[in-house]
Amino acid sequence: MHPYRIMLADDHIMLRSGIRKIIEDFKDMEVVGEVGDGLELLNMLKKVLTDMIILDISMPNLRGIEATREIKNTHPEIKILILSMHKSKEYLYQAISAGAEGYLLKDDSDKELFTAINTIRNNNIYLSPNLSRDLTHDFIETCRGGNKPSDDPLTAREKQVLKLIAEGNTCKNISNLLYISIRTAQHHRASILKKLNIKKMPELVKYAISKGYITSSE
Structure with a gap:
């Protein structure tokens, strides 16, 4: 039986290195690839067999939420563990409703990574302890069912x-x-500005930050 194949997707090399070291301590797991952005991840999955992706929620080019949604459409069998510094229920909702099987806070990753991986391998949902104690089963079911209305x-x-x-x-x-x-890209840009009723680039950037597509420090 082959080891459990894990792909790492995070734009911080040091964090990927730390996660890789934890995983390599277990003989039945292996890291089969590392990428630094969401689009690179989608391309890598075309070439490398993967059982699970440990995926940063905030990455260049394509953030973790949209990457999760794309992956679940094309590779529904792949498990996804979202790695995030965000403790907000809104980010958690977006991750789980996109199809992720787990949400691990970066603050908990050193001590909780192995538990998170095994929980998901056994077909259960994993949430960091600092989040799960405040959430009800109904909230998770709502996330999985995608019943929350979106204002986007x-x-x-x-x-x-x-x-x-x-x-x-x-x-x-x-x-x-x-x-x-290029014409299609221009069409999408025009459609975005029209739908959001935004005319100036600073306003668009502010909207992107408010919705978590980018952070103010990027």
């Missing part, structure tokens, strides 16, 4: 484009990153 009018593709625009990418760059035409 953008499509999944528009959310990808929004993040890339807010990070300073031109339509040409976006077309290269997403393998779409």
Whole structure:
């Protein structure tokens, strides 16, 4: 029987290195790849067989939430453990409703990583202890059912484009990153501005920060 194959997706090399060292202590697990952004992750999954992804919620080009949604559409069998510094229930809701099987706070990762992996391997939902004690079973069921109404009018593709625009990418760059035409990228940009009723770039960046697509420190 092959070891449990884990992919690491985080733009912080030191954090990936620390997680890799923890995983390598267990003979029935192996790290099969490391990537630094969401789009790179999607490309890597086309080449490498993977059982689980440990995925940072905040990454360049494609954040963890959108990456999770894409992966679950194309590789529903792959388990996903979201790694996050955010303790907000809103981020947790987004992660679980996107299809993630676990939500691990970075503050808990040293002592909880093995428990998180094994919980998910056994087909259960894992939440960091600092979160789970404040949540009810009904809240998790609501997340999994996707019953919470959303005030975000953008499509999944528009959310990808929004993040890339807010990070300073031109339509040409976006077309290269997403393998779409420049005209299509321009169309998405226009649609985003219209739906959000935003006319100036600083306003768009502020919106992206407020929704967690980028952080103010990026």
